Amino acid sequence: MFWLISVALIVLVTLGWYALSLIRKLKTIERKREQSKRDALLGVQILVDSYLDEQVDRSECLLRIRVLLDAHYIERSSRPKLVRFDEISDVILSMPFGEARQQMDFSTRREHDAVRRQLLQIHEAELKSELELLKEWLDK
Numbered sequence: 371m372f373w374l375i376s377v378a379l380i381v382l383v384t385l386g387w388y389a390l391s392l393i394r395k396l397k398t399i400e401r402k403r404e405q406s407k408r409d410a411l412l413g414v415q416i417l418v419d420s421y422l423d424e425q426v427d428r429s430e431c432l433l434r435i436r437v438l439l440d441a442h443y444i445e446r447s448s449r450p451k452l453v454r455f456d457e458i459s460d461v462i463l464s465m466p467f468g469e470a471r472q473q474m475d476f477s478t479r480r481e482h483d484a485v486r487r488q489l490l491q492i493h494e495a496e497l498k499s500e501l502e503l504l505k506e507w508l509d510k
Contacts, residue, residue, distance in 0.1 A: 410442040
């Protein structure tokens, strides 16, 4: 009987230790995820500032902002409504980029560039105001 109680205690202690180690790992993962999210938001803030100061290619900047927001699960419901930003970044994301873009023929690439430029010019004021709104939201 004594050995049965001893085995039961050893099993309970072992399971308790295992549960505590899993809880510690989970907390570490959550801290890393939160840090990653903070870093992404800082990156978005820097990109928005660069866009507003006209220091970067606008379509590239919009893509990078969108990827950072999406990759870090910053829900559209939790951030300000960015209707034009979402529409234009959807269009730009639907176009080939990177290596796929380099493999396209020159005339198709030029057409895509023209579409991007036209979208950005037509909606420039709306994009600027939406990005300023995003910047205010990030500053909070």
